[in-house]
Amino acid sequence: MRKIFFDHISTTPTDPRVVEEMLPYFTSQFGNPSSLFYEHGQQAAKALEEARAKVAGLIGAEAQNIIFTSGATEANNMAIKGIAWANEDKGRHIILSDIEHFSVLFAAQALSRWGFEITRVPVDSYGIIDLGALKASIRADTILISIMHANNEIGTIEPIVEIANIAREKGILFHADAVGTVGIIPVNVGELGVDALTLAGHSFYGPKGIGALYLKQGIRIDPLLQGGFQEAGYRSGTENLPGTVGLGVVAQIAKEEMPSRIEHLLILRDLLWRGLSQRIQDIHFTGHPTQRLPGHVSFWVENAEGESLLLHLAFKGIELASGSACSSNIRGRTEEDLAASQVLTAIGVPSHICTGSLTISLGKDNNREEVEYFLEVFPGIVERLRAMSPWK
Amino acid sequence: MRKIFFDHISTTPTDPRVVEEMLPYFTSQFGNPSSLFYEHGQQAAKALEEARAKVAGLIGAEAQNIIFTSGATEANNMAIKGIAWANEDKGRHIILSDIEHFSVLFAAQALSRWGFEITRVPVDSYGIIDLGALKASIRADTILISIMHANNEIGTIEPIVEIANIAREKGILFHADAVGTVGIIPVNVGELGVDALTLAGHSFYGPKGIGALYLKQGIRIDPLLQGGFQEAGYRSGTENLPGTVGLGVVAQIAKEEMPSRIEHLLILRDLLWRGLSQRIQDIHFTGHPTQRLPGHVSFWVENAEGESLLLHLAFKGIELASGSACSSNIRGRTEEDLAASQVLTAIGVPSHICTGSLTISLGKDNNREEVEYFLEVFPGIVERLRAMSPWK
Amino acid sequence: MTNKLGPYSDKVMDHFMNPRNMGEMEDPDGLGEVGNPVCGDVMRLYLRIKDGIILDAKFKTFGCGAAIATSSMVTEMLKGKTIEEAKKITNQAVAEALDGLPPVKMHCSVLAEEGLEAAISDYERKKGQIS
Amino acid sequence: MTNKLGPYSDKVMDHFMNPRNMGEMEDPDGLGEVGNPVCGDVMRLYLRIKDGIILDAKFKTFGCGAAIATSSMVTEMLKGKTIEEAKKITNQAVAEALDGLPPVKMHCSVLAEEGLEAAISDYERKKGQIS
């Protein structure tokens, strides 16, 4: 069956051009970048530094401020814990938004064993952080604010510049999880004013297993992984050379192709948005109408449950995600793992927590035909489930 | 120039058969294993679990006891810190050998900020841990012993079974860093009696950026990376699917080809050993003569410095490593980064710490001709440097 | 079914895609409506009972794949059973009849058991009022 | 040299592979022997001096690439210099003449500076005794 992939927020295929460039670093150019006394190692070190420069180039940073990690989860943990540990003499209070990714939220919560306290700042019904509440939550012992650039579930883009200004004014470090935006829309660390920023390769057609933390010059973190002093001691471990090369290449491609991709995504998104509005009754779009990721449409429909929608759509070859409780963490072990989407709760989606929430995240290779096919089959699925529902 | 790669302990090329099997997981089968409601995700989850089973098969473990990590450094950090944090109520004392890899040593030392204490147990002149000293170092509050299976610099294989017995008797958890052995010689976690064991893909022709921690059923660790509850919550982060697939494939290949590889390596090693003994005066082999890795020859020569030897050898296309202080951490920033090899110091190599120590680690694709070429050029290099030396 | 989807068995998917006995019933002898506080699922179960024997069962359910499949399965299991037999149907039994459910989804099968209990006590209450 | 090896500049590698003025000298006018406590390198520097001018310089060195290259370079720099000029040669100057050294290797260039100092003071001591 033909598959229509509408879940680019969860992962993306690696661009074949990227794979092509990675290949030699598995076999012929396999050296360890630390082996500087012979050619295989020197080639590796050179490739590593070239990749670093390319990644830096995508986000307006200097190469020396890019630390390669195994992904965004590691980069987020490293930023949160690393900044916390390095600054615990100054204070142990950390501020997050109510809609952070688990890798930020639980990294911060893990610090509670060492006396750190977390304040979670609410967002409005569009998912935009409440700047007043943010300011009010700042304490004398606040050392870090971490707010995501764009939310994966509802697509809302946060006012990073304003948050950075608030943080800077108070002398508090500011980290942004930019997994949703880097490689998708323009991100410039200087213009955003962040002290640290997380990105992931596989969210913009790069390989899985590689990510990076941007760390502004002069910011110290205590490392999460000690060892052989790779990555200037910030992140030890033999470098994933094919991965870093892949991230470098994809950063360069993303930079070049970004304007045309955005244009394409906006057209498809509007088609989808309009089509859904016209064809589905009792549909509620989530997230901000304009401050949002270009390929992102999220919504919930009344009286049809999310997992059931997913299953029916998958049956038609359409692959996407639901923020509904029942569809997340199916591999979990306990009922608590089924906790409702924190994001939907945070933006005030009513309390049938297994609502029919769906997230469609379009990618560069989706086309009009695919969107139209979705618009064709989706109303019937909703109808079918509504007919099954005990409610009117 | 033809390159002769003799530094397999530092990294290995990825087996082309492994790369082949990884390829589809970059592009067509790129799904996120957590996306269980559609086919791309299901394929990914299936591939992940198949890889897990294969890795388990290589070390005699059950699949559910394999946790994928980004490499050995992460696995070591995760084991040491994870066990420490999960057991800190029982005690805060950790025992290591004097010759552990930095990723074990510095992970343990990083715990000192939370009151953990480290005892480092000496080794004999062959690098074998002093079991009497190990026993004597055990305290009422000892919670963890971590000893490497084989040392990378001098090739010595430690008596893991005996250490495991001592640990078990005292109710202390035992972790072994088996980066040097897994995939090279038979490793069976049940027979060894370890509670936790670290392995790395790139040390036996698998990809870089992937490793695993074996954790015996029932052993709890506090995770190092919090987030989306992947790897049963022990290690969050979107899985490096091509990497895990590659590790699975290489585990299977290693298991099948191990006997013939060992035979091949032993022949080359003996050729090398004998040739060096005959041709070089004042050469001192390091590590244990029989309890050692099959492809591993390490030694130091008097009156010729290691880095200089490396540079001359590289000029002849021969790539290998030196444990000498001057050749390690060339990317370091301070003189302290040039600390002498702890391993050589631990086995009592005399105090000109920039001795001419070399480690030759042969691989499956090395051949007799390469060894003979090395034996041909090496004496001249030693002579040249000795002629330059102010000593007799 | 060859197109096995998600973490569910083929049988779950069969009952999800082709639910048996879905629909309403006029003047049911027993009617149970239960909700699952964990995830908001709701099930309504209608029973037609004569001489202590369940002649027909229908359901309407709002919920996930497991909720719909267990609803469908429990109606199948109920038909032809006596009240006493029906009372012995547990959520485990329903899940087993579906070739199992993922651990995290077991709570969804509770819906079926509770719906059944509710419908039967509704029946018994009504019968008590009438007789 | 095209085959640039390691973290060293081509010039360092050239002086390492083809050291200038390597060897001993009979009855040197100045002899310095210095060791580097950080990494065990040892350098011996021989000077032939006439009328306050360094006519020839030779060295023997045990050490890493940087130690050997700086030894070689310093002998080149010394030749033809007056004692006063020679005294002004710093390790930075030697490193610069080699197109730089990796930061972590800068300490190796200290060997050259110290060897030079030692050899010149040996010369001055001997001269003092003679005259």
Ligand SMILES: Cc1ncc(COP(=O)(O)O)c(C=O)c1O
């Ligand atoms: C906003 C955000 N942050 C962080 C992550 C974690 O990324 P990874 O799972 O690649 O480590 C994700 C993953 O989907 C994400 O969406």
Ligand SMILES: Cc1ncc(COP(=O)(O)O)c(C=O)c1O
């Ligand atoms: C014995 C040993 N343990 C751990 C490691 C760390 O492995 P990695 O750098 O792949 O994370 C190494 C690396 O060479 C090693 O030799």
